[in-house]
Amino acid sequence: MGKVIVVTSGKGGVGKTTSTAALGAALAQNGDKVVVVDFDVGLRNLDLVMGAERRVVYDLVNVIQGEAKLTQALIRDKRLDTLFLLPASQTRDKDNLTTEGVDRVITELKRVFDWVICDSPAGIERGATLAMRHADIAVVVTNPEVSSVRDSDRIIGLLDSKTLKAERGERMEKHLLLTRYDPARAQRGDMLKVEDVLEILSIPLLGIIPESMDVLRASNIGAPVTLADARSVPALAYFEAARRLAGEIVPVTVPGEKRGIFGKFFGRKAA
């Protein structure tokens, strides 16, 4: 039985879709079978970030409404044959996402894949609560900025009350993924530090993704960061995060911190 991960945040634009694609590709590069599912009905973008926008025929809503089979809607990645995408509908209303329909699709995906990664829409409405409903693990994507931290706190509350795990009285495993971090600004006292965000939200740290041009470059060419340039700083940070998701104990490094040229070679080889 595969594990279900929800990538969520409350606030928009913090890096949910980027992180879904990057973590999905990182896990798939280990040979695991991975599917990334876009829950943002009406505003889909995971297809674009993954570079599969011209290959979408059927989507999640088609499958839920019985207009297409799951196997017809799944798009296999051209670069990684263990990575799949289930796109969201661009034209349908989000009310077409029914609880029963989502239950059925996720149950089926769990049987086939090692990892089912659900990319949540922003907000706390239906799409977001359905994306988190089946999760075993939640990745809370947060920027070191007040409004993002506040919204993450709200989402953590929902993860503990509005999910199947919560309804069964089980504890939801939650991890913080701090994105767009700028170590220099944090050092100067102009940006919340990693420790500040961790103390306020009090959930364990999955990884720190630095603010980087490589992230924009990857989305420009339509490739997950971990595939576009596997040796870039954000890619290395996502690889580390993926290893932690898989249960490995990996010490957290603050990316962007200056390392010597030997350290750099060493670090790259190790990843």
Next chain:
Amino acid sequence: MSIFNLFRKQRSAPMARERLQLLLAHERASAGSDLVSILREEILAVIAKHVQIDADKVHVKMERDENFSLLEIDVEIPLHATLQAA
């Protein structure tokens, strides 16, 4: 930017941290129910039962501290209204 500005300008991250801690402490405590807005509605309803209130003459203020919230309701009651009530 001169070197003096560098020293004079206060660092903003500690403020962000403090504001968040205070805000979230309140939001977590009142998750689901908004006690203050319920109080505001009910208190005003009780007053309106006895005196006609001019909506423009009602001032509601809210102050949040580490340990408590302060709800201040300021209702102006016109003179003729008090006479009517008496």
